[in-house]
Amino acid sequence: MKNLNLKFSRLRAGLTQLRLSELSGVPLSRVSKIEAGYATAYLDELEAFARVLGVTPKSLLTTSKKNQMMAVDALDKVERGVQ
Numbered sequence: 001m002k003n004l005n006l007k008f009s010r011l012r013a014g015l016t017q018l019r020l021s022e023l024s025g026v027p028l029s030r031v032s033k034i035e036a037g038y039a040t041a042y043l044d045e046l047e048a049f050a051r052v053l054g055v056t057p058k059s060l061l062t063t064s065k066k067n068q069m070m071a072v073d074a075l076d077k078v079e080r081g082v083q
Contacts, residue, residue: 003060009059009060020052023052046060
């Protein structure tokens with residue numbers, strides 16, 4: 001399952017995957033795989049992402065249907081360039 005909360009938080013912070021990787025110390029390949037759902041983030045990675053993104057590690061794990069829909073909607077707008 002894709003980690004939409006990580007991607008949404010990263011885009012909201014105005015960061016690329018590369019910049020998140022640099023700031024968090026998590027290799028770019030891991031960031032990409034975690035966002036795409038090909039890997040699960042370890043606790044230390046979640047903590048590093050949360051620190052950089054200014055969110056809680058728990059918020060990166062939230063899987064409520066409402067939060068998923070909000071993230072998908074927001075990501076769609078970001079990808080289309082809509083404010």
